[in-house]
Amino acid sequence: MRYISTRGQVEPVTFFDAVMMGLATDGGLLLPESIPTVDSDSLSRWAGLRFQDLAVEVMLPFVGGDLSRDELAALVERSYATFDHADVTPVVSVGKNQVLELFHGPTLAFKDVALQFLGNLFEQILKKRGGQLNILGATSGDTGSSAIYGVRGKDGINIFILHPYKRVSPVQERQMTSVLDANVHNIAINGTFDDGQRIVKALFNDLDFKESHSLGAVNSINWARILAQVVYYFYAWGQVTGGDVTQKRVFSVPTGNFGDIFAGYVAFRMGLPISRLILATNQNDILSRFVRTGAYQLGEVRPSISPSMDIQVSSNFERYLYYLLEEDADLVREKMESFAKEGVLTVDEAAQKRVDALFDTTAVSEKETLAEIKETFQGSGYVLDPHTAVGTRAAREVAEGAICLSTAHPAKFGEAVKEATGQEPELPPSMADLLERETRCARLDAEEAIIKQFMIDALDG
Numbered sequence: 520m521r522y523i524s525t526r527g528q529v530e531p532v533t534f535f536d537a538v539m540m541g542l543a544t545d546g547g548l549l550l551p552e553s554i555p556t557v558d559s560d561s562l563s564r565w566a567g568l569r570f571q572d573l574a575v576e577v578m579l580p581f582v583g584g585d586l587s588r589d590e591l592a593a594l595v596e597r598s599y600a601t602f603d604h605a606d607v608t609p610v611v612s613v614g615k616n617q618v619l620e621l622f623h624g625p626t627l628a629f630k631d632v633a634l635q636f637l638g639n640l641f642e643q644i645l646k647k648r649g650g651q652l653n654i655l656g657a658t659s660g661d662t663g664s665s666a667i668y669g670v671r672g673k674d675g676i677n678i679f680i681l682h683p684y685k686r687v688s689p690v691q692e693r694q695m696t697s698v699l700d701a702n703v704h705n706i707a708i709n710g711t712f713d714d715g716q717r718i719v720k721a722l723f724n725d726l727d728f729k730e731s732h733s734l735g736a737v738n739s740i741n742w743a744r745i746l747a748q749v750v751y752y753f754y755a756w757g758q759v760t761g762g763d764v765t766q767k768r769v770f771s772v773p774t775g776n777f778g779d780i781f782a783g784y785v786a787f788r789m790g791l792p793i794s795r796l797i798l799a800t801n802q803n804d805i806l807s808r809f810v811r812t813g814a815y816q817l818g819e820v821r822p823s824i825s826p827s828m829d830i831q832v833s834s835n836f837e838r839y840l841y842y843l844l845e846e847d848a849d850l851v852r853e854k855m856e857s858f859a860k861e862g863v864l865t866v867d868e869a870a871q872k873r874v875d876a877l878f879d880t881t882a883v884s885e886k887e888t889l890a891e892i893k894e895t896f897q898g899s900g901y902v903l904d905p906h907t908a909v910g911t912r913a914a915r916e917v918a919e920g921a922i923c924l925s926t927a928h929p930a931k932f933g934e935a936v937k938e939a940t941g942q943e944p945e946l947p948p949s950m951a952d953l954l955e956r957e958t959r960c961a962r963l964d965a966e967e968a969i970i971k972q973f974m975i976d977a978l979d980g
């Protein structure tokens with residue numbers, strides 16, 4: 520399989536090249552040249568597979584040429600051995616809905632499903648091609664810890680993660696700083712998340728430094744992350760329907776960067792019997808407004824109790840736009856340029872109809888999110904985290920019997936959960952001692968030159 524850019528200005532590249540490139544060199548996002556489809560017999564058969572074996576079936580056509588079936592299988596086994604549930608992503612009945620629990624990885628959030636895979640994939644590529652990768656990123660909490668766990672202890676890889684000192688939750692801070700592997704470098708900066716992002720951007724724009732020190736990123740635009748997320752849509756559908764291809768299902772997805780729900784769209788295009796995709800946002804509703812009106816328009820970010828979805832510009836939206844505009848890369852480029860200039864882009868009525876044909880949407884308020892956690896707890900004893908609650912609330916309004924993606928363990932966002940239920944959710948046993956673990960973290964001023972020197976000392980010293 521080869522990969523092309525949504526903006527059409529990149530010669531087709533291999534899967535490995537697409538993974539190492541991250542963002543396409545023309546500013547677009549990489550996508551497979553074509554989306555493979557799955558026939559009904561395979562769908563039925565796959566419903567009986569364990570998660571890891573299903574992952575190989577789903578991913579193989581996308582990686583073909585670069586990884587053999589055996590290599591992919593070994594990589595998948597390694598990636599999900601770190602999950603604490605035998606089903607990897609189990610499905611549980613909660614009221615009339617099915618909750619797809621995606622938080623059984625090492626940092627208790629769904630990003631582990633993708634980043635455990637991506638870390639092992641990076642290692643494999645470096646082994647085959649030689650060289651080094653030094654990952655640099657800024658985090659407001661979730662992605663940083665998940666990325667650290669994805670690459671800890673891996674050969675040929677170092678990771679530097681900047682977080683704003685004392686501005687992430689205690690659980691998030693400990694999840695990052697208690698990883699003591701020599702290749703993990705936590706930096707608490709005296710500043711905000713935006714300061715961290717600014718520094719990271721500046722260092723990536725320092726092309727001499729970037730080249731000489733093999734800098735790379737792990738943001739949500741990496742195609743391999745989307746690919747890993749496609750798997751659990753197939754898995755959940757198989758668990759719920761037993762492989763009966765006449766049974767279509769609704770999926771409800773709490774989303775911010777359009778990554779998770781885009782993976783659902785890919786599953787739909789591959790032929791998974793999905794009747795509707797519910798796009799659920801919190802009060803930061805740029806995506807919800809787009810589905811309702813056909814206008815993608817920038818607003819202000821308003822901090823919420825589901826902070827991992829406090830996003831205005833959705834980094835994966837362009838991938839969906841490419842398909843919505845019937846794979847017209849020139850038109851995508853035009854629309855994205857107009858969005859960059861004017862803060863808004865619109866699609867025509869025919870495209871709007873295509874959106875309506877598959878997507879429903881709800882923007883869920885803070886009050887509704889808390890009510891959802893409370894009512895669910897009272898009704899069934901099940902504790903939702905605030906991100907998941909956004910999705911189940913949206914499903915309530917649109918469909919019954921939906922498969923709702925659960926993106927975080929409730930203990931990760933314990934404060935909001937306690938406000939709703941009156942009880943502090945407990946960390947799983949494997950993490951019970953988290954807040955007492957030994958830590959290592961540098962504390963530095965939020966200045967590009969200081970961070971750069973720290974990296975040079977760590978890498979060249």
Ligand SMILES: *Cc1c(COP(=O)(O)O)cnc(C)c1O
Nearest residue numbers: 774775776777778779827926927
């Ligand atoms: C990142 C994240 C989301 C949003 O996922 P997207 O792929 O950005 O849509 C939702 N919930 C949690 C807990 C997250 O960490």
